[in-house]
Amino acid sequence: MESRNTQLAVGFFVIIGVLALLFLGLRAANTNFSSNGETYKLYAKFDNIGGLKERSPVKVGGVVVGRVSKITLDGDYYEPLVEMTISKDYDEFSDTSSVSILTSGLLGEQYIGLSPGFIDDTVEMLDDGDYIHDTKSALVLEDLIGQFLFSQGND
Amino acid sequence: MTSAQMDDLIVIENLDFAHSYGAHQVYKGLSLRIPRGKITAIMGPSGIGKTTLLRLIGGQLKPQRGTIEFAGYNIPELSRSHLYEQRKRMSMLFQSGALFTDMSVYDNIAFPLREHSKLSEEIIETIVLMKLEAVGLRGARHLMPAELSGGMARRAALARAIALDPELIMYDEPFAGQDPISMGVIVKLIKSLNNSLGLTSVVVTHDVAEVLTIADKVVIIADKKVVAEGSPEELKNSDDPLIHQFLSGEADGPVPFHYRAPSLAEEILGAQQGESHAG
Amino acid sequence: MLDRIAGLGKAVLDSIAGAGQAMVMLLRALIGKPQLRKSWPLLMQQMYSVGVLSLIIIVVSGLFIGMVLGLQGYTILVDFGAEQSLGPMVALSLLRELGPVVTALLFAGRAGSALTAEIGLMKATEQLSSLEMMAVDPLRRVISPRFWAGFYSMPLLALIFSAVGIYGGYLVGVRWLGVDDGAFWSVMQANVEWGQDILNGIIKSLVFAFVVTWIALHKGYHCVPTSVGISRATTSTVVTASLAVLGLDFVLTALMFG
Numbered sequence: 001m002e003s004r005n006t007q008l009a010v011g012f013f014v015i016i017g018v019l020a021l022l023f024l025g026l027r028a029a030n031t032n033f034s035s036n037g038e039t040y041k042l043y044a045k046f047d048n049i050g051g052l053k054e055r056s057p058v059k060v061g062g063v064v065v066g067r068v069s070k071i072t073l074d075g076d077y078y079e080p081l082v083e084m085t086i087s088k089d090y091d092e093f094s095d096t097s098s099v100s101i102l103t104s105g106l107l108g109e110q111y112i113g114l115s116p117g118f119i120d121d122t123v124e125m126l127d128d129g130d131y132i133h134d135t136k137s138a139l140v141l142e143d144l145i146g147q148f149l150f151s152q153g154n155d
Numbered sequence: 156m157t158s159a160q161m162d163d164l165i166v167i168e169n170l171d172f173a174h175s176y177g178a179h180q181v182y183k184g185l186s187l188r189i190p191r192g193k194i195t196a197i198m199g200p201s202g203i204g205k206t207t208l209l210r211l212i213g214g215q216l217k218p219q220r221g222t223i224e225f226a227g228y229n230i231p232e233l234s235r236s237h238l239y240e241q242r243k244r245m246s247m248l249f250q251s252g253a254l255f256t257d258m259s260v261y262d263n264i265a266f267p268l269r270e271h272s273k274l275s276e277e278i279i280e281t282i283v284l285m286k287l288e289a290v291g292l293r294g295a296r297h298l299m300p301a302e303l304s305g306g307m308a309r310r311a312a313l314a315r316a317i318a319l320d321p322e323l324i325m326y327d328e329p330f331a332g333q334d335p336i337s338m339g340v341i342v343k344l345i346k347s348l349n350n351s352l353g354l355t356s357v358v359v360t361h362d363v364a365e366v367l368t369i370a371d372k373v374v375i376i377a378d379k380k381v382v383a384e385g386s387p388e389e390l391k392n393s394d395d396p397l398i399h400q401f402l403s404g405e406a407d408g409p410v411p412f413h414y415r416a417p418s419l420a421e422e423i424l425g426a427q428q429g430e431s432h433a434g
Numbered sequence: 435m436l437d438r439i440a441g442l443g444k445a446v447l448d449s450i451a452g453a454g455q456a457m458v459m460l461l462r463a464l465i466g467k468p469q470l471r472k473s474w475p476l477l478m479q480q481m482y483s484v485g486v487l488s489l490i491i492i493v494v495s496g497l498f499i500g501m502v503l504g505l506q507g508y509t510i511l512v513d514f515g516a517e518q519s520l521g522p523m524v525a526l527s528l529l530r531e532l533g534p535v536v537t538a539l540l541f542a543g544r545a546g547s548a549l550t551a552e553i554g555l556m557k558a559t560e561q562l563s564s565l566e567m568m569a570v571d572p573l574r575r576v577i578s579p580r581f582w583a584g585f586y587s588m589p590l591l592a593l594i595f596s597a598v599g600i601y602g603g604y605l606v607g608v609r610w611l612g613v614d615d616g617a618f619w620s621v622m623q624a625n626v627e628w629g630q631d632i633l634n635g636i637i638k639s640l641v642f643a644f645v646v647t648w649i650a651l652h653k654g655y656h657c658v659p660t661s662v663g664i665s666r667a668t669t670s671t672v673v674t675a676s677l678a679v680l681g682l683d684f685v686l687t688a689l690m691f692g
Contacts, residue, residue: 010481017590020597029626242569253564
């Protein structure tokens, strides 16, 4: 009988552990976009990526649809090339879509804002490995101040 | 006794042994024969490595040199699985009893049966009760080892040691720390088990009087080797001073009272020459 | 001078020999065909004494650490107007670091020391020798079930710790200090990821489980079988295992999140 009680206790222990895992997985973690789900890759070249990092989110109208998976320098002129991993749930972006590097709040993290382009018969859809050509770089504070001073001087 | 029964179960030849730690040599050129079906007492001053000898026979330690044959198998050279095979034929009663503290007496004795046989629980129960009856502890089967007195624990351990009906049983200091009554009980048990089960018994002890009453053969070990062997009568009649000292329990003699040390005078006076030993 | 160098050499050789002994012990305990009929009840028994009996200390510590995290996090974040980030702060610290690490430290103190002392005593009272003489391998019979029990229990304990800790942070942050309920969970969900956070936390606690249990069993199995030897081995288990956990945690964190 003692061994039966032991087995019961161990059984409950394992159940509690699995419940904890379920709680963590369903309640605490983001289940909408999991990195295990099916994804495809898009690329974009920027002049300046500012503070963008790997794993920064890619958002459409504030909704996370993917993450930055790799940042490299590409080509003869060493332009920053950003690889984005986008969830297969959102695979209907046209090649007129544009991406820009934005900042959440005043001091927040930088992320990529993806604006879907118009769709008609003449435009094609973006597929795995395609490039988005319409890009806006990150705002760099020093450049802004420089522009501001320059425009002041012109007056 | 026919000559077939007189052959030797254990033959030790030319054994050298030293523990891996420290350079202290325990045995040098020790040779020993243990006759089948008899009670052999191995005696000697404490600290002489008598328990070590049992562990060597059980294959728990490996000698540097020499052979230990158990029923024709050279124990130190056996592979692990063959050694475990042979160990099923021997058993050992440890000084502390070594009962498993997390099991009842009953489960302790059933343990080797459950491990090594595929017997059903009913048959195991019968065997366990028989073994407990043999040591007089059938009523104590539900107790835990912590609830047993020292003597009872040793008897329970003895029941466990004979659970698999081994050919050889080794007793490590079975009388140490026992009151006279339980000592008498254990002496009687060793004798009766040996006769009724046809065991070969090896008793390591320094309780001379008890063991001489039951031993068929006595081996005295001192100074890293066997110094005397024979029947109890032969040894009692021997005029070797060491045997005499040991059997009659004199404090000083060939086995010195003092542990190896420079003489007291030298040590106190700070003499440089420290080679001569006391005693 | 030469004596010191020799002493250093001896210390190095001894520790290599110790590591070798531990390795041999583990390999011999784990290799070989498992006998399910016999080892299952043994595993249950050990899961009980290693896992179930550690549950209370894990739950209580998890709850309090989560509550403290909630309180401290709130007072810091509220200055930046970022108290809505309390959820991810609590969840990420627990899942990535505190869950696996604190569980491993508590486990070393609660279950590891008990394992060392138990095996050391079995050695001192000749129970291990007696198993050997009964032709039962103590490594398979004694060491192996305890090892697996520790290996399975600790990740479960770490998960429970993290879950209870997040609940503790929720109690303090939302129920007491008034962080918005929806924001607490949704910002947490936006920042916590399966693979990156939960899975890596589980991998960490599997590594810690392996190391802590191994150290505890090795210290017990190779202890000097006297009362002083056992008490030293027990202390050494807690110290060595804790240091190993903290050191490994740094390495793992650098590999996973660096």
